[in-house]
Amino acid sequence: MEIKVLKNVMIKNNIKAVDNKNQFLKNNVLSLNLVSSPGAGKTTLLEKTIELLNNKYKVSVIEGDLYTSRDAERLTKFNIPLVQINTEGGCHLDARMIGGALEEIDLQIMDIVFVENVGNLVCPASFDLGEEARVLVYSITEGEDKPKKYETMFKTADVVLINKVDLASACNVDIEKVEEEIKSINHNCVVFKISALNKTSLNEWIKWLEGKVERIKKN
């Protein structure tokens, strides 16, 4: 009985995700689903990324949080369309929530929609939002052994940003070992090593992002 209901939830989610995907495609908008543990640096990455894109593209952000609007408030300085979703304790965003948020965004004039998911390395892995790519921010302070422990998330990521690499030696973590384990789980994902506070470290990520936008615009 429980399994049946759970299946229904997943089927409903995936149908809605296809709707979202079609909206993004029709409007040539790059959509990215940012996932991570709490405090891995998704919002800081967004702040620095938006600064570095320097108004080259029209960007909007859908913020997912259990209760507060703290992350969205940090982005108001950019004067871009922001939609806050509060899950009221819920552990992930789903495609229906994103569908509702998209009603508040004029996709026709957008180039990129970032979705910042709830900080959780487990549940968001199972919910397709209809995004073009899933971007996993992994903080090196979480240790060497997490990729295999949270395999579904690492398996379903298109990009992994290993963040806070400046703290690797203080945390006694071997970055290469982390990268190797990620690649052993998911050979096709793109891995960038960054320290989100240091803009130079974001160069390759920004290039990847720009390449994606340009390819989608050509369609």
Added chain:
Amino acid sequence: MEIKVLKNVMIKNNIKAVDNKNQFLKNNVLSLNLVSSPGAGKTTLLEKTIELLNNKYKVSVIEGDLYTSRDAERLTKFNIPLVQINTEGGCHLDARMIGGALEEIDLQIMDIVFVENVGNLVCPASFDLGEEARVLVYSITEGEDKPKKYETMFKTADVVLINKVDLASACNVDIEKVEEEIKSINHNCVVFKISALNKTSLNEWIKWLEGKVERIKKN
């Protein structure tokens, strides 16, 4: 329909949690549910705690993980009863799983049972396991703003161990501010500031633990 099923799940969990609680109480065993984000330091805390208790008490550990036995393997050196629960992707432990694990542990000769939950600051908050106290390990590397963002978890904790305090300045985090926010959400919880790798910083935590065991033994 969905809400009804979810309610049933919660009622079933809470009934099973009472069973577990009764088993712990009947055998005068202190039971602790360790919760945190991924990589906040639960297993390191367990390693150092078991070392510091230095065979004064009979300890066993129930390890919760999505897929691997990596945390349990780190504890085999102590030659204590260990039970591994793999949730196969599931985001939390529930009371039924703990009930199953307890069949493998001789509670009559135990003093402390530690349960290390799945690394997740959201879902485990909603599942009572029948434990005497919920112990939240919060890594300072996760930033200043998380207590209100993950309010249910901070609200339901009996103890909060603020971990990795040696990294506070590198992460530009004000520890006092974090403690203030925790206290504003949950005035009654006990807060300890630790660096799990530094055993001296664990003195107060060990004293708390010993006090709890002695009180339970007197019953």
